Amino acid sequence: MAALPKILLVDDEERFRNNLKKMLAAEGFEVAAAGSGAAALEELALKPYDVILLDMRMPGMDGLATLAAIKERHPDPEVIVLTGHASVDAAREIIRLGAVEFLLKPCPLEEVIAKIETAYDRKLARQEKS
Amino acid sequence: MEKKSHTSPLLNLFHDLGGNLAVYGTALGLVILAVPLGLRAGPMYALAAGLLAALSLVTVGRVLRQKDTALRQKELSDEQLLQSQKLASIGELSAGIAHEINNPLAIIRQEAEWLLQLYKKDSPPDAQETQSGLAEIVNQVDRAREITHNLLNFARRSQPVVQGVELNRIILDMTSLVEKAAQQKNINLVKRLAPDLPLIESDAPLLRQVILNLLNNAIQATGKGGTITVVSEAADHRQVMVQVNDTGVGIPKEHLSQIFDPFFTTKPQGKGTGLGLSICHGIIERLGGKIIVTSVEGQGSSFVIRLPQALDRRGR
Amino acid sequence: MDKFKILIVDDENDFRETIIKRLRARKIDIEGADCGPKALEMVDAQDFDVIVLDVKMPGMDGIETLRQIKLKKPLVEVIMLTGHASVESGIQGMQLGAFDYVMKPVALDDLMDKLRQAYERRVIQLEYNK
Numbered sequence: 001m002a003a004l005p006k007i008l009l010v011d012d013e014e015r016f017r018n019n020l021k022k023m024l025a026a027e028g029f030e031v032a033a034a035g036s037g038a039a040a041l042e043e044l045a046l047k048p049y050d051v052i053l054l055d056m057r058m059p060g061m062d063g064l065a066t067l068a069a070i071k072e073r074h075p076d077p078e079v080i081v082l083t084g085h086a087s088v089d090a091a092r093e094i095i096r097l098g099a100v101e102f103l104l105k106p107c108p109l110e111e112v113i114a115k116i117e118t119a120y121d122r123k124l125a126r127q128e129k130s
Numbered sequence: 131m132e133k134k135s136h137t138s139p140l141l142n143l144f145h146d147l148g149g150n151l152a153v154y155g156t157a158l159g160l161v162i163l164a165v166p167l168g169l170r171a172g173p174m175y176a177l178a179a180g181l182l183a184a185l186s187l188v189t190v191g192r193v194l195r196q197k198d199t200a201l202r203q204k205e206l207s208d209e210q211l212l213q214s215q216k217l218a219s220i221g222e223l224s225a226g227i228a229h230e231i232n233n234p235l236a237i238i239r240q241e242a243e244w245l246l247q248l249y250k251k252d253s254p255p256d257a258q259e260t261q262s263g264l265a266e267i268v269n270q271v272d273r274a275r276e277i278t279h280n281l282l283n284f285a286r287r288s289q290p291v292v293q294g295v296e297l298n299r300i301i302l303d304m305t306s307l308v309e310k311a312a313q314q315k316n317i318n319l320v321k322r323l324a325p326d327l328p329l330i331e332s333d334a335p336l337l338r339q340v341i342l343n344l345l346n347n348a349i350q351a352t353g354k355g356g357t358i359t360v361v362s363e364a365a366d367h368r369q370v371m372v373q374v375n376d377t378g379v380g381i382p383k384e385h386l387s388q389i390f391d392p393f394f395t396t397k398p399q400g401k402g403t404g405l406g407l408s409i410c411h412g413i414i415e416r417l418g419g420k421i422i423v424t425s426v427e428g429q430g431s432s433f434v435i436r437l438p439q440a441l442d443r444r445g446r
Numbered sequence: 447m448d449k450f451k452i453l454i455v456d457d458e459n460d461f462r463e464t465i466i467k468r469l470r471a472r473k474i475d476i477e478g479a480d481c482g483p484k485a486l487e488m489v490d491a492q493d494f495d496v497i498v499l500d501v502k503m504p505g506m507d508g509i510e511t512l513r514q515i516k517l518k519k520p521l522v523e524v525i526m527l528t529g530h531a532s533v534e535s536g537i538q539g540m541q542l543g544a545f546d547y548v549m550k551p552v553a554l555d556d557l558m559d560k561l562r563q564a565y566e567r568r569v570i571q572l573e574y575n576k
Contacts, residue, residue, distance in 0.1 A: 013233055015266065019240040026247070057229050059395065084232030105236035109243055291567050291574075306549060307536055334563065338547070339540045346533050409541070 005050035005120040009033040010040040010066065011082060012058040016105075020053075023109055029116075037066030044074040051119045053103070053112070056083040056090070064093065071098040078119035082107075230277045234270035241267050290333035290416055292441055297330060297337070297370060298323045301360055304341045308349055316354045324363040330370055331441045332417050340410045340421075344374040344433050347406070351378030351431065368439045369419075375432040381425040389423055417441070450565040451493065452476040455485040455511065456500040456527065461550070465498070468554055474561075482506030486514050494522055496545075496564045498557075501528040501535050509535055509542065516543050521571050523564035527552065 007029050011017045014035065021031045032047075034040040038061055040052070052070065056063030067079060080101040081094050091102070100122060101115045241263040248255035248263075305319055312319045348358045361373040381389060388394045390411040414421040419437035452474060456462040462478045469476045477492075479485035483506055485497070497515060501508035512524055523545040528535070536547040545564045548557070 013237070016233065016237050016240065019237065019244065023240065023244060023247075084230070084236075085228030105232040106239040107236065108239070291570050293563065293566060293570065303546070303548070307547065308533055310530070311533060334567075335540060335543075335545045339537065342533065342537055342540065342547075346537065349533075406537075 004029050005116060005123075006048065007031045007116065008040065008043060008049040008052045008077070010035075010037065010052065010058075011055035012036060013055070020112070024112070027109075027113060037061030037063075037069065040066060041069055041073065044070065044077070049077045050123055051116050052077045052079045053116075054079055054081055054099070056081055056094075064090075064097070067094065067097045067099060076123075078123045080115055080119055227277070231274055234274040234277075237270045238267050241270075290336060290441075292331050293334060294329045295332045295334045295337065296327075297332075297362055297372065297437075298327050300334060300337050300341055301362060301372065304338060304345055305360060307342065308345045311346075311349050312358065315349065315352065315356075317349060317352050318355075318357040320357060320359040322359065322361045327362050327364060327370060328439055330437055330439045332437060333413075336413045336417065340413050340435070341372070341374070343406050343410050348374055348376035348378060348431070351380075352376045353378065356430075365436060369436050370439060372435045372437070373432060375430065377430040380427040380429055380431055381423070382427050386423065386425060390421075450475070450495040450561070452496050452498065452561065453479060453485060453488060453492075453494040454498040455479045455482065455503075455508075456498075457481055457503045458500070465554075465557075469558075472558070482508075482511035482514070485511060486518070489515055489518055489522070494519075495568050496561050497522055497524045498561075499524050499526055499544075501526055501532065501539070509538055512539055512542050512544060521568060523568050525557075525560055525564060 007024060009017055009020055009024075009031060011020075011033075012035055017033045017035065021033045024031045032043060032049075034043050036058060040054070043049075044052075054063060054067060054070070058066070061069075063081065063083075067081070070077075070079060075098075078101075079099045080103055081099045082103045082105060083090075084105045094102075100119050103112060103115060245255075245260060245263045248259065301321065301323060305321060309319060345358070345360075352358060356377040358377075359373070359375045361371075361375070363371055365371040385394075390407050392408040394408070411421055414435055414437070417437055418441055419435060421433060421435045423431060423433050425431035452469065454462055454465055454476060455478070456465075457480050459480065462480065466476050466478050477488065477494075479488055481503060485499070488494075489497070499508050499511060499515075503511070506514075508526060508528075512526070515522060515524060520543070524539075524543070526536070526539045526544045526547045527550055528547070529550050539547055545567060546560050548560065
């Protein structure tokens, strides 16, 4: 059985971020959290991650810019986008930039886990091919 | 009675006489001039003059009708533009609201899920953790309430109530409110108010909101020992101008275009709803004016408001 | 235009009674309430044109009272009074529909000016809504 994926959480909302980290850790995942796009990029440069959960609406470097930067500099991890609202236009752009899944807040923990596993499976499948 | 003022004085003349009358009047004048001249010069010339008169009648009539149609089309498209702008901004607003409300909802769900987990385990859950979770739920509900209440205010489509407004009085009243906050930061609050500033037709409480908001932002942006300057003066085209300038941190260039967007905020989570400047912008537009911002990061910002002295009675 | 009806809501008894006395001397029809709930009762029972409302009161504070007044009688104009400037409640009050926000001590002439302007605004709005 494959190891559980290493997860990086990126969300500026502190309480949300800490809660999700706590709950995923309780399920056995290895989780790190970053409070901004810039912090996320720094973290990605330090360690390898399998799945990134990325909030779209952040002050400073916003979600789209962060997504673009991540896919450019650290294309390996799969990115799941977290959003309170997904408009069709935004969704198109987000998919085009390379995100694989959406999570609409508020999202039940089971849905988060399910999508993380799907994304991780995809990464493994991708790596097996190469 | 609406006073329409057109750029062309000729068109004004036509409107005053009643369009058709002027057309025929002009053509009639031409006929009166042309025919006797033509008759004196010969029947061919008379015919030519008559044709010329008829042509001018048709041409001028057509030009006037086209101008009228064009004007009506422009009014219609202005209205449509306004409506589509409103709809676009409502769309943006909805997206903004959804995001804003879903954040507290997301946290509430997390807290509740976590509490459910705690209660599933065999040993009794930690009282402090339980209390903290429940308290956070209450906290987030209050936050969501703020958002919806602010939203209702923002969306309130109230016609401005037009009265004669002494702008300087408003500026003085609002600056006196923020004086203490400014003093605490050793900020110099300078007022340069034109003594002969004309009374303007506007909505005083709405203007108070705007001025207070700008002053508050200026104080927050300015460090110790800085300066905030408020200027009022009469401006050309029968307008007045109010400026709120600060020597504060300034606004980064990439944010300037979004600064009046609803829910746009650079403040950390929970501090500021991001509605303040968008409300100000909405108010000034509704009052027939314009608000623009210039800023240099590290040097300061300047908000300039222009308002018409008189309002078209529809409050535009 | 001085035929308007005022309600002053302030828990500071001396201040409230002084204002009432001095405005009555100028032939203004004015009543007083020492707290939010009492004010709301009176607003239900009578037709006031302008309400002068203290921001800081024990129990139901000025902002909450303002909210309730605007729900019951949205066309009544409210002038907020404060012992020390709180810019936040000023902004909040005016966003909630307060006509003005004034610091104590307030010169009686200034208050009269503001009352007249507030009353004028009410008259205009009543015309709109006919």
